[in-house]
Amino acid sequence: MATIQVYDASRGRTEERDWSPEGLGERPLFRTMKEVVVQYQANRRQGDAHTKVRTELAGHKKKPWKQKKTGRARHGDRRSPLWRGGATVFGPRNTRRWYYSLPRKQRLVALRSALLGKLEDGEVRILEGWKVEQPSAREARKALQACAPEGSALVVLREEDPASWKSFRNFPRVSVRTAREVTAYDLLAHRWLLLQEGSYEVLARRFQAIHRKKTTATGREG
DSSP: OEEEEEEETTTTEEEEEEEOOSSSOSSOOHHHHHHHHHHHHHHTOOOOOOOOOGGGSOSOOOOSSOSSSSSSOOOSOTTSTTSTTOOOSSOOOTTOOOOOOOOHHHHHHHHHHHHHHHHHTTOEEEEESOOOSSOOHHHHHHHHHHHOSSSOEEEEESSOOHHHHHHHTTSTTEEEEETTTOOHHHHHTOSEEEEETTHHHHHHHHHGGGSOOOBOTTSOBO
């Protein structure tokens, strides 16, 4: 059981409550989190760096001077890597792709470990009574000042809510995700975690897939 701060948006008050979430494991698995973070970072690489080889350079293939009897080194054309403005040898090419995917259960384990680590560090806040009909940066600012006074923050919504997303989106170093799409990288890339009331239940249902047993064709669990 841990003590967690709860911000009541309807009353504008913050209080501490005892919270004992289940299904988070005994300790954070740092190696698993590291592997998942590397995967997300690799998948975000664009690979725009690109150098040209001799066949891609514009220009003629005429020899700069004749082969012999000049007293100078022999050259084939000015597109040689030896010349200024020539081709590049073994330079970066935009043909490489760094995308790869880890197993879904491993990503869920990393998400669960990241949430447990945030909870142990006291960086989790519960956003209670949050409801806006229209986008309101004023209400979002009040919640951020009460829950995340400094540093970056991640707001996890229970479900898709365009009004809430528009309320938080323009604040610097603040990201908004739903409980169905949030990843371990999102949690680890921000200092404070603001969970809307009911969002943890959605996360808990995602964690159930980690321990779900496979059912054989006979209907027995293996």
